[in-house]
Amino acid sequence: MIRTKVDTLWFKRCCAFHLQFFPDREALSKLCSLQGSIERDSTAPLLRVPSTSLHMTIVTLVSAATQFSTPNDEVWRLNGGRWKEIAERLVEETPPFELHFHEVAASEAAIFVKAEEPPELRRLHSAISHAICFEQWRPAPPRIAHITLFRFFAEDRLPAVNFDAGLLPTGVRVGSLKLLEERVYPSVEINILSEPLLRGKST
Secondary structure (H helix, E strand, O other): OOEOOOOOOOOOEEEEEEEEEOOOHHHHHHHHHHHHHHHHHOOOOEEEOOHHHOOEEEEEEEOOOOOOOOOHHHHHHHHHHHHHHHHHHHHHOOOOEEEOEEEEEEOOOOEEEEEOOOHHHHHHHHHHHHHOOEOOEOOOOOOOEEEEEEEEOOOOEOOOOOOOHHHOOOOEEEOEOEEEEEEEOOOOEEEEEEOOEOOOOOO
């Protein structure tokens, strides 16, 4: 059985920069209903991600956790303009794709819905990781395509996660992304820097 891990960043101010996907109204409604279904049947110490903050991170350019010898805002001041241009160009070269969320899963850090990673997303991940570098660091995408539903406020043994499978949002189309500055974790307060469209042609 998984033992939960406390999220020490929860609702704290931060300085981070991400490329993220935010689900449309229909998918968001299902995700919120799914959260309610899990909450009703769970005794776990759940921190529910607000509906307006539900997102899938495509890649993190500057993490809310300390990762550089230079303060995050200074890293972005020095590199952000160039990184923004690179990310926008690579997004626009990517064709729209669909995400099929098929499973609710849990880790020590979160409860989330996950999807198979389509080839278009894999290529975008790879292109961004190869194009951006700072202090021997390159952006690493999440290991799986997912949207986090809950974090945890205490250490506890996590019981089985029960939910209504009919609430899983399947076939979510990704046609645009948001490049943003995260000011309050987890994407509770954000500053949208751009919203590039996926314009590439499918091969």
